Amino acid sequence: MASGFEVHQLIEDGLTKALESLDFKCNNDQLSLLEILLAGRAMMEVMDRVITPYLEKNKDFQAAKESLLKETIILGTIQGDIHDLGKNIVAILLKVSGYRVVDLGKDVAPSVFVEAALRENAKIIGVSSLITSTIPHIRQLKTELSAAGLQDLRVVAGGAALRQVSPKDLNVDLVADNVFDLLNFLRCFERGS
């Protein structure tokens, strides 16, 4: 920034590009949770130590912050599951990629996802689970969204157990193999494809 780069350039050309460079490795099963955790931690440090302090000093902090944010994503671990490590990493990587994340935590009922989507004017829900017994709750999400008039809202599922199930069987738009799958989906969504 001392060299004259804008904050959005640091995020887009620095953090996001660095994150995207991991995409290939991850899609070839060469990236483990350990490496993704470290990537997330490194990126959060850049955010916390460099970018956020800069924005806070900036007079137009709020405006700058808002202008940098992309879509709002509602995230949560579905009802019946308390595993949240994977979801937390996804939240970190979405934030450093410029998305506004509303993290509902763990053991979240489908109706709570719907209420949050309405309240936050979100277009995408990310739902996570590590166990198969929660699948009926995930299937319920789209039904409840439709009942609330949010039939166009996209639902992306992720987590170890869910990779066994097809999007159709799970009644979601995508079962993401990893966080990069989700990021690619979001990029396509933003382009309208």
Place this chain on the structure above:
Amino acid sequence: MTALERFLDSLKGRLISGTPCVPLIFGYAAALCKVKLSDYLQKGELLAYCQLEAQKQFGTDAVFAYADNSVESEALGSRICFPENDYPYITDYAWGDHENWTSRPLPDAQKDGRMPQLLEAVKIMRSTVGDTTTVVGGVLGPMSIAGQVMGLDKLIYLLVDEPDKFARAIDYTAHISLSYGQALLNAGAHVLMLLEPTASQNIIPQNVFVQYITPRIRYIFSGCKSAGALACWLVITGQTKGLLPYYKGCGADLATIDYEVPLKNALNAAPDLSLAGNIKPYNFVEHSQEELYDQAKKLISEAGHNRRFLLSSGCELPLNAKPENVEAMVRAARGGLNGANR
């Protein structure tokens, strides 16, 4: 031929009729017997009863003295919450502050947490089946126990930031795996199963597995064989294709492969190792018995005349698996390559 003979002969590569069938039936046995999972997981007598009933119903080749992945952590002092019909979860990690672990005494399997209940379950199952059916005692591996006493994210950061401290932590938890495993064997288990889900390539890279995990597994399996284990069974779920070549060197006689590793790849990666796998667990819920039968037959066919293959699920059966699907799997196994109808 008894189920135990079938199991052990298969590990030795001897010719047997049909294929051994060992789906990972853990808490599913409680659902099958319509008892609360929380009771099953806390009462050894009930666990043994349900396991024996499940084995009687399906005619599978093993019963399992394994509750869930918080048994060792609970014995170390973690607080556990037991939902009525779901697996327990940890509310307070024993090593939350991750200091002074190694100064604490190892858990005593005869009195700490639910370990005595699991020992009781082994005794009941062994006295009931004798040497006719394989009695498997299950313990968690060192990396997984460490993750369950401090939280997986903290453990991973410890590995990167303070590798010596990480090594000391998993040395300590390896002693727990061994001492609890030996107690299960002394109580009557024929086979020691080591479950190490957090050592999969989904969690750690191959080089970390080789450097840190393989020596500890070798230590545990060696100690369990000295304690009389007829075989040591390694279960690492998820992606393991880069780890399989190292299993034999760990002392494993048998390894479970999850559905993420195609059987043919696994057979090539570990040609001298007996393999159990690898039907997708969720297929037992969603698919028809005809589909399950066909999936089982396909695996048996892929194994071909490899005598070291045991038909199993890639991970434990879901609590809501359809019993007719397990029956279809067993029918496929009993028919071997050609016989038996759907």
